[in-house]
Amino acid sequence: MMFSDMLSLEEIKKEPFVIEHILWNLQPKDLMEPRRKVTDEGIKIRDEIKGYIFYIDTMDKKPILFMMRHTAADFAETAAKIDEIPQDLLAGAIEENKDKAYFSMYPINSKVEAWLNKELGIS
Secondary structure: HHHHOEEEEHHHHOHHHHHOOOOOOOOOHHOOOOOOEEEEEEEEEEEOOOOEEEEEEOOOOOEEEEEEEEEOOEEEEEEEEEEOOOHHHHHHHHHOOHHEEEEEEEEOOOOHHHHHHHHHOOO
């Protein structure tokens, strides 16, 4: 999906399916884990990941909040860019999760999640 084709915060608000399938407890690194891996106990199969995940991207000079869509077939694409979030919230999440960076992507924290819940009308 090109940046011009991405959903905005206002468009997400009008998509109940998207809101119902936000995966709040996943981090960017979780999406990159292999589907199957060999362990001492045998082959471990990762749980299916299907839904939407918010993450903070720091590839640009200014951090950006994105939403990624991930399918059961392990296809992922960036589905939304959230410009409305205050930069201080993103900076706080990056600082809090600095040890969880994964290819310049950071998980959101509880303050960013609370802001998103308020903006999306989730109680």
